[in-house]
Amino acid sequence: MEFVNRDVVSIKDFARPELEHIFEKAEDMEKKGYDKSLLKGKKVGLLFYEPSTRTRMSFDSAAQALGAGTIWFAGVEGTSVMKGETLKDTIETVANYMDVIVMRHPFDGSARWAADVTTKRATRGFNKVPIVNGGDGKNEHPTQTMLDLYSVQKTQRRVDGLELALVGDLKYGRTTHSLSYALSMFDTKIRYVAPDALQIPEHVTSFLKRKGIAFTKHSRIEEVIETVDIIYMTRIQKERFPDENEYNKVKGVYRMDKKLLSRAKPTMRLMHPLPRVDEITLDVDDDQRSYYFQQAGNGVPVRAALLALIMGAVR
Amino acid sequence: MREGANMSEPAKTKKGLIVSPIENGTVIDHLPPGKAIKIAEILSLLQPGSVVIMGQNLKSTKYGKKDLIKVEDRYLTGEEYNKIALVAPNATVNIIRNFEIQEKRKVSVPDVLEDVALCANANCISNKERIPSRLYTVSRDPLVMVCHYCNFEFKGEELRLKG
Ligand SMILES: [Zn+2]
Numbered sequence: 001m002e003f004v005n006r007d008v009v010s011i012k013d014f015a016r017p018e019l020e021h022i023f024e025k026a027e028d029m030e031k032k033g034y035d036k037s038l039l040k041g042k043k044v045g046l047l048f049y050e051p052s053t054r055t056r057m058s059f060d061s062a063a064q065a066l067g068a069g070t071i072w073f074a075g076v077e078g079t080s081v082m083k084g085e086t087l088k089d090t091i092e093t094v095a096n097y098m099d100v101i102v103m104r105h106p107f108d109g110s111a112r113w114a115a116d117v118t119t120k121r122a123t124r125g126f127n128k129v130p131i132v133n134g135g136d137g138k139n140e141h142p143t144q145t146m147l148d149l150y151s152v153q154k155t156q157r158r159v160d161g162l163e164l165a166l167v168g169d170l171k172y173g174r175t176t177h178s179l180s181y182a183l184s185m186f187d188t189k190i191r192y193v194a195p196d197a198l199q200i201p202e203h204v205t206s207f208l209k210r211k212g213i214a215f216t217k218h219s220r221i222e223e224v225i226e227t228v229d230i231i232y233m234t235r236i237q238k239e240r241f242p243d244e245n246e247y248n249k250v251k252g253v254y255r256m257d258k259k260l261l262s263r264a265k266p267t268m269r270l271m272h273p274l275p276r277v278d279e280i281t282l283d284v285d286d287d288q289r290s291y292y293f294q295q296a297g298n299g300v301p302v303r304a305a306l307l308a309l310i311m312g313a314v315r
Numbered sequence: 316m317r318e319g320a321n322m323s324e325p326a327k328t329k330k331g332l333i334v335s336p337i338e339n340g341t342v343i344d345h346l347p348p349g350k351a352i353k354i355a356e357i358l359s360l361l362q363p364g365s366v367v368i369m370g371q372n373l374k375s376t377k378y379g380k381k382d383l384i385k386v387e388d389r390y391l392t393g394e395e396y397n398k399i400a401l402v403a404p405n406a407t408v409n410i411i412r413n414f415e416i417q418e419k420r421k422v423s424v425p426d427v428l429e430d431v432a433l434c435a436n437a438n439c440i441s442n443k444e445r446i447p448s449r450l451y452t453v454s455r456d457p458l459v460m461v462c463h464y465c466n467f468e469f470k471g472e473e474l475r476l477k478g
Contacts, residue, residue: 010466086444107440109464137438139465203468 003309005128007115011142011178016185023150025305038313039068045098047073049105055134059102062303091117095129108137130310145178147302151295155269165191165224168234170200175273180204190215191224195250225263233272233279257281271295318411334370340387342409348372350403351382357398360386400424424452433475436467
């Protein structure tokens with residue numbers, strides 16, 4: 001298992017033992033506290049072409065917790081990017097100052113391209129600067145998936161044998177696709193709960209079939225709430241529906257409130273990638289089963305562990 | 316074997332005329348009906364001064380109807396074979412020297428297409444910036460490709476050649 005200088009582009013690039021290794025290091029850091037000397041003198045570039053305050057702050061605090069300096073390249077206004085600089089040229093330039101680049105970019109596949117650019121650059125005698133994908137368009141957001149899976153494991157003390165419900169916009173929501181790929185490395189049962197028009201796409205289910213993962217499709221949360229160990233809610237966007245009536249019919253059905261939540265097991269944990277709009281009502285926040293804010297917080301140890309591993313500060 | 320003469324499947328029009336043989340060059344055979352013009356375009360065969368014979372809707376014992384192209388004094392590169400395969404996966408290419416078929420080759424879609432075709436995802440970085448495209452063949456029949464950059468999987472019908 002080699003992490004040093006490794007790009008983090010897709011969750012599919014990681015095998016189960018590698019994910020478990022990252023989680024072990026993350027748990028260590030949470031328990032023993034962050035060692036500020038681990039990444040002392042290192043520089044983490046946060047190259048964000050799209051606003052994503054949450055992801056950027058999470059990476060920033062992870063890097064700083066281990067003593068690394070961070071440099072933000074926030075937004076595109078006023079930078080050379082606005083003057084038509086290609087992503088390649090920006091990466092070639094930024095790589096001169098950075099030990100690792102965390103990138104968020106609106107185009108699908110931009111992270112793989114950036115990783116190819118710094119790999120090629122390394123053949124010219126420079127250090128390899130690993131690329132960490134902080135979200136490339138609608139494609140992937142691997143550290144989100146890692147923190148989701150870490151949260152599952154942390155709350156249930158295992159992933160094997162669990163029954164999970166993924167709820168909401170399963171068609172367009174990349175978090176549920178990536179999470180499905182990650183869960184397929186474990187022995188899990190997945191319940192997809194969505195309106196017909198937003199059900200999980202075939203490319204995901206055919207992958208699960210090949211891997212022998214048990215899954216079922218449902219149209220109501222009530223059908224699964226009493227048995228599942230995790231409910232992963234996602235937002236249903238109004239723009240996905242041809243008319244407002246259709247949207248209004250659906251949005252109430254895929255909403256978690258205190259009454260519905262009370263039917264779940266006490267050990268069930270309710271997750272959400274955030275931001276939420278109204279798919280989880282406010283009265284649910286104080287229930288012991290609600291976990292979405294801690295889940296977001298888990299981004300810090302997971303990202304810290306990952307940065308330390310790819311910069312060779314921990315093994 | 317003599318080109319255009321003793322072939323198992325002589326290229327005939329409805330009236331039984333054999334498309335005339337060439338001395339040196341390339342015969343691209345077993346193209347789906349209507350694809351000859353497209354292939355000629357992709358390979359830039361229709362150059363001033365070049366001798367090109369194109370047959371459309373010729374009788375074929377194997378496929379019913381087929382298109383065919385003969386081009387004199389022109390031989391194909393490996394990349395050109397790949398391009399033909401993407402439009403006409405069952406095409407055969409005969410290399411002719413001195414009226415003889417020197418070599419008969421079947422085209423086939425390669426495992427990796429380097430900068431030959433476009434990713435079918437409009438939001439892909441490879442369609443947004445001038446970078447070399449890279450596609451992997453997931454399956455040949457039916458043709459399915461996946462993009463190296465954005466992981467988008469798409470069918471052969473959605474494939475467009477670059478440039
Ligand atoms: Zn692509």
